[in-house]
Amino acid sequence: MAPVLVDFATRPAELSNAVVRHHRCVIASSYVAMTAGGHLKVDFAVDGGEDTQESVLRVTVLGSAVPMDVALNDEVVTEGFSLPDDGDPGGAREYLLSVPGKTLRQGVNVLRMGNPGGAGDGDGLLRIRTITVDPAEDAGRAERVVAARTGGRAVWTFATERRVLDAPTWQPGPRLLFHLDRGEGDAATRLSWRGTDGAESAVAFRSDLSGFHGHFRAADGVIGELRGTLTERRTAAEGDGLLGQHFTTEEERDGLWRPVGRLRLLLDDGGAPVERVSWSDRRGDAASLTLRTAVTGVSGPPATGERRDVTGKVSRVEASEEFDEWGEVAANLLHRASDKWLAHEDSADLEFTFDSPVAVTAYSLTSANDCSDRDPSDWFLEGSHDGRTWARLDTRENERFGRRFDTREFSFPNSVGYRHYRLRITANSGADETQLSRVQFFGVEGGDTPPQPGVCDFVGYRQGAGAEPVGYRGTRVPAPVAGPADEDNSDAEQLLAGDFSATARSLEDAAHLLDRLTRYLRP
Template identity: 40%
Template sequence: MGFEATYADFSVEPARRANADVRYHGARFAGSHLALSAGGSVTLDFEVADTEDVPQATLSITALVSRLGSSPGYAPMEVLVQGETLVEDLTVPGGGDLPHDNVFAVPGHLLKPGTNSLEIRSSAKAESMLWLYRVTLDPVWERGRSERARTAEAARDSVFTYRTELRPAHSASAPWQQAPQLLFHIDRDEHSLPAQLGWRGEDGAESAVSFQANMSDFHGVHRTVDGAAYEYRGRLADRRPYSEETQNLSASVLHRFDTEEGWGGGWHASHELRLLVDDGGAPVERVTWRDQRGNSGVVVLHVPSAEVEVTEVEASDEFDDGGEGAGNLLEDRRSKWLAFEETARLDFTLARPTAVAAYTLVSANDAPDRDPRDWTLHGSHDGHTWTPLDTRGGETFAGRFESREFHLRSRPRAYRHYRLDITRNAGSSETQLARVRFTEASGGQAFTGYYQRYDEGPIGYRGMPVPAASPVRSADPRVASELSAAASSLAETAQTLAALAERLRRH
């Protein structure tokens, strides 16, 4: 019915287009738009199947006028359909940073079955440039269909690489310095490009950036591990569809998650989430984003863990005669280990070599001044040569039998023996604990967070790693978008038929 989704997107070269052949005169691609000089024009030739079903069409032209020195600039626009003037001497606001959407009604009698032409001209009286970003055209009953198709097409190329630069904050005169490239891919099967992105590395460095609508550039901030702040900017170097080869673009892990959304008192299966952010630094532990449709999300990565079996524990000292020996640390009951020392050492032997990701200490029943405060966890293959794994200082326990979990800050390696070397307690001449547990990483990283659709409240969001044997669901990057666009088109066609049927009934 009528005509297909019709658009031309001039934010890339060559222009993205659907149901349109494009011709230029006095125009050139300028990075994120088409720049028309005085008298320049763009002509779209598009096909219409049946004009009887199109009493009117909706034309949207996104444009901006370049500045003229300190003034907003001047470049009136003319719009013609089939050579007949639809708009004449329209002055698009100029001088700002954001383009404007200009919407017009195209009378149905100007359209004809077969090939139609739409021409956009910059007036010969123009004193500055007319910047043209995109054009969409829809039957009046299906307004927005072409824009949805355009954004879905643009979102197919969802793996981005940027050349980046840094300069110290509040130092406008300082030169920009080259920084490592930024590679990222975020996709939860919603066919929308990111507008903003933020991330934090496992080492504490963090960044936040905002993108141009066409993804050509970004600008943002970066803070290093030592707290130094920098301006951060990037220029698009490569953009491609997602495929199995995406994993080979970076040494970082491409995360794939089976996800659930929490609402209505329960958890419900959601789309797979693919996540890759690599800025040349430490692996990310937190990612936030907002897409161009206004949806936003936050995910915090963590390692699901399982408790490790400990077969033996030895202590540098213990009150065995009082029933407070080191063996109590392995029992799941309210007992404790007590040493008559202000410092102490505990050596644990595991049932098998294990990469411990975290360990838990449980405070004992009394005397808070006996609680450990400073310690180092070591690992060993043979029980003789020890490697420091995690050091803590100034730690406190808020109550008795309080359980506190400590995650290793470095990537875990497998050891058979672990030593907890307590170098200071809370002030007593004795040291005690109720229990020590070790947990290992299992099955890669999971995430927890929230998701918020545009104009809705936040909901719970969580995910577990996709099993390694699972195939990449989008080996052909265009299939999902084409199916989505087809489904959307069918739904819109159904609405159009319903509206037409209602009009027929009224007449």
């Protein structure tokens, strides 16, 4: 039987030998929430030449224990089945159910999972992350096959917690964004990294990559434990602005360097840019590299690369507060004019979104036409890949503007390309309102410092399982331009929006499913 897998932790959902319909369900970022009376139907195919045999249904759910009904081809597998509550309201748990061979049939099979309601703790929602069906003698086959094919193409987002050494409780930490693609398909199982500020972390991922556990040393020397829970996993694609840094790579054998493909790396823990990273994967392959970064603590733009005004690449600007009635809005900040932006607060946030990643190394602020006490005095600038996890890039205090429409420029070291920049004004010069006439950005387009001929941007080693280590180096290349985002489809009783590439990779194997898919989509 071909692997059957439905993985709601990706966006769009990863479907292998599966077509999914849903009723009274809400499509969340990393799971499907089924309300009382709701159901999922998974259609999958068993090849006509196969003998039906006992199979194992594995369902990963999140949150409090909620009863579940399961039927296959209208034959009841279980009713009102739930696991004991383990005391972890946000944890993951697995349902393992045996499916007798007699309930399977050649051709299309229909698996129905429902939330009977009327029982369970919490809000009564059944939160499903993954569903697999495997032959009993090869349980876990579906997850292994799909993980091997898609693991390297995934962008992972984890909510993190930290517990300082000897502290009794865990405290929320910044989100971790991670993407690693060497074109070989396997996801990382262990990961360690160091930032330019000296902070270090090392983690090991769970077997299903739903979370991790590890340890950290902060920039100030504080040490403790680090753990994370997967909140979103989506399939990366060319044209995705989240893919961080791109490199062409080489490895050294017998004193000769030869090309070994591309490496795409994104690792953002909300702190300083990463300068060293190491990892290993399921196959036992390992690599470690040190990246070329801007020199911390040096004022002014980086020594390499041509700095330019990149303000024209800003596609959107948003403010936490603006004066709409008089047209003194955030959009005015991008134009050469006497217009201004004004907020009726003594502090405010301005978020700028670029149409592709830009490594900003300087910015300028221009004071507005009146009331010098409305000028910003304290602020900091942050960068983000996704608009949710932010890294602080520059901090200013007690700044003053000498006159009206005075432009002041501020430089800082940075070689990381971000799509989002946020100016957080924490204080002004004494007024109840805050204003600016213009904001400009200067830096390097394409996400990172442009490649220099003959200059490598990382150096390290790589080692295949059971093989000797070899030299490994890479040179940055421009990142693709961001493409349109996928949209969730959450209407009742409809086809689930998903990635059908695995389901339809063979017309012969998927013929039955494609026939049913055509009927679902028919008006």
